[in-house]
Amino acid sequence: AQTVTQSQPEMSVQEAETVTLSCTYDTSESDYYLFWYKQPPSRQMILVIRQEAYKQQNATENRFSVNFQKAAKSFSLKISDSQLGDAAMYFCAYRSADNDYKLSFGAGTTVTVRA
Amino acid sequence: DVKVTQSSRYLVKRTGEKVFLECVQDMDHENMFWYRQDPGLGLRLIYFSYDVKMKEKGDIPEGYSVSREKKERFSLILESASTNQTSMYLCASSYPKGTVLYSGANVLTFGAGSRLTVL
Numbered sequence: 001a002q003t004v005t006q007s008q009p010e011m012s013v014q015e016a017e018t019v020t021l022s023c024t025y026d027t028s029e030s031d032y033y034l035f036w037y038k039q040p041p042s043r044q045m046i047l048v049i050r051q052e053a054y055k056q057q058n059a060t061e062n063r064f065s066v067n068f069q070k071a072a073k074s075f076s077l078k079i080s081d082s083q084l085g086d087a088a089m090y091f092c093a094y095r096s097a098d099n100d101y102k103l104s105f106g107a108g109t110t111v112t113v114r115a
Numbered sequence: 116d117v118k119v120t121q122s123s124r125y126l127v128k129r130t131g132e133k134v135f136l137e138c139v140q141d142m143d144h145e146n147m148f149w150y151r152q153d154p155g156l157g158l159r160l161i162y163f164s165y166d167v168k169m170k171e172k173g174d175i176p177e178g179y180s181v182s183r184e185k186k187e188r189f190s191l192i193l194e195s196a197s198t199n200q201t202s203m204y205l206c207a208s209s210y211p212k213g214t215v216l217y218s219g220a221n222v223l224t225f226g227a228g229s230r231l232t233v234l
Binding site: 004006009035037042043044045046047050091100101102103105106107108 | 163
């Protein structure tokens with residue numbers, strides 16, 4: 001079974017600053033997908049960014065970018081120019097390319113943005 | 116434009132009661148999922164369904180059952196609710212592999228969640 005570890009239960013960032021959330025995972029597979037999902041307070045969980053393991057280039061989506069280190073099994077999320085609307089719980093998730101149904105989530109990191 | 120709707124945001128039930136959590140999606144997704152979210156544990160898969168009347172157990176199916184009689188609707192059933200089932204329940208859906216709209220990464224679309232308290 002795959003294990004996804006988010007070692008930071010909480011992170012705080014000043015508005016307009018940068019924060020990095022860490023995620024490590026354990027797998028013996030070579031082909032898989034990694035995701036960061038955002039869950040704002042009392043709102044639906046949405047996809048922030050995704051990374052295919054076979055792609056060496058790190059994914060970026062506007063102010064969100066990842067640092068994907070396949071050998072180290074690390075998948076960190078960087079939020080640049082933090083905004084108040086970025087305050088949420090962020091979940092790292094893993095899915096094997098062979099299994100469409102099983103998404104393994106980390107425990108989550110709560111991000112607080114200070115005005 | 117909510118696409119995955121969970122019928123109840125907050126429920127309070129008594130131990131031993133039968134509980135139904137309903138989820139409806141309007142995106143014509145074949146795959147539907149029920150997750151349980153607990154602090155410090157993230158999301159854990161309870162059951163999923165890849166077609167009408169089809170269901171598969173996830174990681175924590177004990178104490179739960181599901182029903183999928185129509186493509187757009189996936190119900191989670193607690194036959195006899197217990198206090199350890201107090202939790203946030205999230206429904207999600209996605210396209211299956213092989214469809215034109217399948218993204219490869221199979222991104223899930225989530226509902227807003229149903230917070231269940233069992234007293």
